[in-house]
């Protein structure tokens with residue numbers, strides 16, 4: 001299947017799409033719905049689900065993204081489906097990023113590939129993981145070690161579904177959202193001028209943020225040219241924090257972005273004036289409080305960062321630096337410099 005990534009694949013809806021809409025807009029006749037069981041709490045969701053013949057309930061989370069779950073669910077699907085042409089089948093992933101990564105992987109291998117539709121139920125999935133065509137399973141305790149590039153035919157972004165999330169999940173998406181603001185001058189300026197916050201802010205600016213991701217992905221769909229690296233802004237340190245504190249991804253990315261700004265300034269890439277301007281933007285628009293209780297020892301910080309996939313030598317890692325909103329520079333930066341920047345925060349010991 002050719003990899004085509006366009007933001008026109010995304011449909012924005014207030015309510016879940018009717019069955020006829022879903023079939024008409026995607027062209028598939030046999031949808032298999034793979035959904036996060038947490039959504040069964042909502043009556044409107046259960047009523048909608050009843051209209052479909054083939055449904056698979058999943059327990060979302062990192063545990064789902066394993067070969068054993070993949071085999072178990074594929075066996076269920078095989079037993080469930082009558083003989084039907086592969087071309088008519090599509091898997092519909094309804095849930096957060098773990099459901100999407102898992103169902104995307106299954107869609108890419110079942111009968112050598114069936115259709116895929118995403119209906120994200122977390123802001124993080126709506127903003128990020130449902131787009132860009134990456135599916136993933138975890139292996140030997142490490143995240144996303146197995147996967148395929150397999151874009152969805154359609155992504156339905158449904159406001160009423162996203163609104164079912166508790167506030168903490170919306171907060172967790174702010175890390176990725178603020179990253180898109182720093183990656184694009186227009187979005188940075190629009191958010192600067194807007195008085196909206198929280199879910200209202202996310203809903204209003206979602207199409208712009210998603211568009212930014214599609215533009216980057218379109219240039220390098222298979223991640224062969226290094227052009228998708230810019231999407232890693234804030235993620236090198238974000239992954240250290242996520243791994244040490246076991247905190248939500250978005251919270252870690254938010255802290256990682258603040259360290260990336262500090263590193264960019266120290267490396268002489270971001271001027272003092274722009275640094276101050278961007279730090280003011282971040283603190284006035286987003287909640288930067290970090291919940292991590294204990295301080296991370298410097299040795300632990302270095303141990304984790306040295307396992308990063310982007311390490312280029314014994315002393316350096318390829319790091320995404322910000323020059324100004326919308327302008328980034330990727331270059332190897334020393335672990336020492338990143339540690340010094342992180343030590344300016346409250347969560348790494350001096």
Ligand SMILES: NC(=O)c1ccc[n+]([C@@H]2O[C@H](COP(=O)([O-])OP(=O)(O)OC[C@H]3O[C@@H](n4cnc5c(N)ncnc54)[C@H](O)[C@@H]3O)[C@@H](O)[C@H]2O)c1
Nearest residue numbers: 038060061096097098099121122124125128129134164165
């Ligand atoms: N493929 C990609 O490009 C990509 C990009 C970023 C992240 N990811 C992956 O996405 C995952 C993180 O995304 P996530 O936070 O959405 O993960 P998730 O699917 O684990 O959801 C987080 C929690 O929220 C619950 N949940 C989902 N929808 C809900 C709702 N409407 N109301 C209440 N609770 C709800 C889930 O049951 C789960 O407990 C990670 O596995 C990460 O690796 C993938």
